[in-house]
Amino acid sequence: MVSMETLVSLCKRRGFVFQSSEIYGGIGSSWDYGPLGVELRNKIKRVWWRDFVQRRPDMLGLDASILMHPTVWKASGHVDNFTDPMVDCRECRHRFRVDQLAETPWVHYCPATKGNKFTIPAGGACSHCGAARTLCPDCGKGELTPPRQFNLMFKTLMGPVEEDAAVTYLRPETAQGIFVNFDNVLQSMRRKLPFGIGQIGKAFRNEITPGNFIFRTREFEQMEIEYFVNPHETVEGRPADEYWHDRWIEDCLAWFRRYGIQSDNLRLHEHARDELAHYAKRTADVQYRFPIGWSELMGIANRTDFDLKQHAKFSGKALTYFDEERKEHVVPYVIEPSAGVDRALLAFLADAYREEEVRGEKRVVLRFHPELAPVSVAVLPLLKKRDDIVRTAHAIRDELSRDLTVVYDDTAAIGRLYRRQDEVGTPYCVTVDVQTVGDSDKGEPADGKVTIRDRDSMEQIRVEAARLAQVIGDLLRGTAWAEVAAGAGRS
Ligand code: GAP
Numbered sequence: 001m002v003s004m005e006t007l008v009s010l011c012k013r014r015g016f017v018f019q020s021s022e023i024y025g026g027i028g029s030s031w032d033y034g035p036l037g038v039e040l041r042n043k044i045k046r047v048w049w050r051d052f053v054q055r056r057p058d059m060l061g062l063d064a065s066i067l068m069h070p071t072v073w074k075a076s077g078h079v080d081n082f083t084d085p086m087v088d089c090r091e092c093r094h095r096f097r098v099d100q101l102a103e104t105p106w107v108h109y110c111p112a113t114k115g116n117k118f119t120i121p122a123g124g125a126c127s128h129c130g131a132a133r134t135l136c137p138d139c140g141k142g143e144l145t146p147p148r149q150f151n152l153m154f155k156t157l158m159g160p161v162e163e164d165a166a167v168t169y170l171r172p173e174t175a176q177g178i179f180v181n182f183d184n185v186l187q188s189m190r191r192k193l194p195f196g197i198g199q200i201g202k203a204f205r206n207e208i209t210p211g212n213f214i215f216r217t218r219e220f221e222q223m224e225i226e227y228f229v230n231p232h233e234t235v236e237g238r239p240a241d242e243y244w245h246d247r248w249i250e251d252c253l254a255w256f257r258r259y260g261i262q263s264d265n266l267r268l269h270e271h272a273r274d275e276l277a278h279y280a281k282r283t284a285d286v287q288y289r290f291p292i293g294w295s296e297l298m299g300i301a302n303r304t305d306f307d308l309k310q311h312a313k314f315s316g317k318a319l320t321y322f323d324e325e326r327k328e329h330v331v332p333y334v335i336e337p338s339a340g341v342d343r344a345l346l347a348f349l350a351d352a353y354r355e356e357e358v359r360g361e362k363r364v365v366l367r368f369h370p371e372l373a374p375v376s377v378a379v380l381p382l383l384k385k386r387d388d389i390v391r392t393a394h395a396i397r398d399e400l401s402r403d404l405t406v407v408y409d410d411t412a413a414i415g416r417l418y419r420r421q422d423e424v425g426t427p428y429c430v431t432v433d434v435q436t437v438g439d440s441d442k443g444e445p446a447d448g449k450v451t452i453r454d455r456d457s458m459e460q461i462r463v464e465a466a467r468l469a470q471v472i473g474d475l476l477r478g479t480a481w482a483e484v485a486a487g488a489g490r491s
Helices: 005-012 033-055 072-075 097-102 175-179 184-188 240-258 305-313 340-350 385-398 414-424 466-476 481-488
Strands: 017-018 031-033 059-061 083-089 095-097 106-110 116-120 148-151 154-157 167-170 196-203 220-231 268-269 283-290 294-306 321-323 327-329 333-340 353-356 363-367 377-381 406-408 428-432 449-454 458-466
Touching: 005 017, 005 340, 005 353, 017 353, 031 240, 033 059, 033 196, 033 220, 033 240, 033 340, 072 167, 072 305, 095 097, 097 116, 106 154, 175 196, 175 220, 175 305, 175 333, 175 466, 220 340, 240 268, 240 283, 240 294, 240 333, 268 294, 283 340, 294 305, 294 340, 340 353, 363 414, 377 385, 377 414, 385 428, 385 466, 414 428, 428 466, 449 466, 449 481, 458 466, 458 481, 466 481
Parallel strands: 059 196, 377 406, 377 428
Antiparallel strands: 017 031, 083 095, 083 148, 106 116, 154 167, 196 220, 220 333, 268 283, 283 294, 294 333, 321 327, 353 363, 428 449, 449 458
């Protein structure tokens, strides 16, 4: 498995992710997505939206605002319950989550070795004096304060005059925007249960211990679905909520596999009773084997009727569905598949990373699924001094870029250009050479063909430039390279 340092370095060098406000020394746990990062991010969101919202007849979309009525957060339980217990070091002022203290290596000045400094692995004891950690893990000197509850929501003021302004919060999850719009969507779109509402948007949490690159940040993006089911119905002999919970778990796992995540790197984690959120009947996390170890990639929770009932109670509005068959009003149960865009991006990146040896040299390649690759096609002229070759390459770039992310590059020799594209995961390179345009000085006619190089096999085929858009389109839609190559003839 690739290390986090390698990924961070690749991301910076190749324009995927930069430290936020870097020229000012950076700001903790905030990251900016560069030219390739934003393409990858947008493509992850696009295929998620297409597969889970657009293509499903039982799904609809929504884009709710980040700032909501403050009572939303009272009703949802976030004001009272969205807290982490934390302790502070009285000496160095470093803040820790209580539940993570046991997982943190700690600094120890050992009295049995004249106060020598040691770093002891998480949860371990000093091998010289046998002491276990009691002081600050970071400085090894300060006493820790008793635990205090720390609310993770960012508070903000709404309105131009500070004294009169209403306190509200940056949303800590997109989910509540869906719950408060349940009736609007139901009435305007006339849906029958079960149906779901999907949303992609930013969320903010004042995490005590953010870190591990883009894994845990204070500003991140979620792709969430609230899927409403009739709790009085059964499907295949099971309560509808339980049936749909399992279906969503399967669908989410299949989605990550479909876009290239290796099955061995995915597993399910069922929340134990004491791990469950206050609203959940059952939660299963999809975990990924990140460079930091197995960690949550997304959660799929059965939130029961908790949220709709809470919002009905606090707003005084009925949030029910009329079951025509049973002639009764019901409060739907909710299944919630909730994924982080940033964590999905980190998983796709880590999973795609390979170091291979090609003709005695190291090749770094990101084997992204073609639909996720930040650049779909790179157009490369073999000779940048030949105007006709450059002109043809630009014309091809212009044509392909109507539907695809395409780059033109003539800043190095062809072998180097291929390596650069491999390193950012571009599935296909198109080369324009002398044969494409012909050589009138030598009396060689143009054959009008260009070379397509496949990133994974590094094989090359020649196709007529006139057919290029169609061939590339077929490849990106999933036609196997071998099939296309058989039709074209390898070069
Ligand atoms: N509405 C349910 C909910 O928000 P969650 O498990 O707290 O549940 C869902 O968050 C997903 O959002 C997580 O599985 C993760 O992918 C992402 N996520 C949560 N906190 C995050 C953070 N601080 N940084 C990056 N992603 C985060």
